[in-house]
Amino acid sequence: MVVAVSDAPSTFLAELSWLAESPADLSPYLLDWLCDQGSLTRRLQAIDLDSFTVEVVAEAWQPLDAESASYMATAAEQQVWVRDVYLHLFGQPWVQARTLVPASTLAGPGQHLQRLGDKPLGAALFRHGQPDRTPLQLGRAKATEQGEDWLWGRRSTFFLQQHPLVVMEFFLPPLLEHLQ
Numbered sequence: 636m637v638v639a640v641s642d643a644p645s646t647f648l649a650e651l652s653w654l655a656e657s658p659a660d661l662s663p664y665l666l667d668w669l670c671d672q673g674s675l676t677r678r679l680q681a682i683d684l685d686s687f688t689v690e691v692v693a694e695a696w697q698p699l700d701a702e703s704a705s706y707m708a709t710a711a712e713q714q715v716w717v718r719d720v721y722l723h724l725f726g727q728p729w730v731q732a733r734t735l736v737p738a739s740t741l742a743g744p745g746q747h748l749q750r751l752g753d754k755p756l757g758a759a760l761f762r763h764g765q766p767d768r769t770p771l772q773l774g775r776a777k778a779t780e781q782g783e784d785w786l787w788g789r790r791s792t793f794f795l796q797q798h799p800l801v802v803m804e805f806f807l808p809p810l811l812e813h814l815q
């Protein structure tokens with residue numbers, strides 16, 4: 636059951652919708668990846684450390700959309716730092732990810748998050764072990780506004796000393812092929 640549909644206009648991750656619970660018909664292999672609370676960066680690096688790269692597509696201040704504001708239980712009238720990336724393995728994009736960082740998080744313990752460049756966010760978040768994070772919520776999206784295929788993904792709020800940031804990760808066909 637869809638519980639939330641994003642109203643954010645976007646060419647990177649379009650038509651986002653979030654589910655109340657995991658669908659019963661997903662393959663156990665996909666569910667294992669979707670529901671894994673550990674670092675996705677590390678899981679990909681464990682497959683092939685040498686070819687793992689982060690491609691930063693965009694990083695900019697953007698107005699927080701109403702649906703994300705509701706998910707974060709925060710005011711919609713604020714700018715957040717948005718980081719859009721692809722995580723590549725074997726020269727192909729495996730994960731398409733968007734991170735939303737409120738200004739208050741960047742002003743506090745997340746100062747370094749604006750200067751990550753092509754270093755993976757996961758390495759920073761998981762540096763001291765398992766970080767505080769909310770349970771994963773599964774969702775669907777299209778890779779672009781023109782995209783035809785639906786992707787599976789998830790989102791979760793991480794906390795850096797009680798300061799939130801939201802990470803959304805969608806799984807691209809090369810990752811799904813690896814599962815088979």
Ligand SMILES: C=C(O[C@@H]1C=C(C(=O)O)C=C[C@H]1O)C(=O)O
Nearest residue numbers: 674675676720732755756757804
């Ligand atoms: C949150 C993690 O970091 C990954 C790295 C990202 C980045 O560099 O922007 C974005 C999403 C994640 O898949 C993780 O490894 O679990």
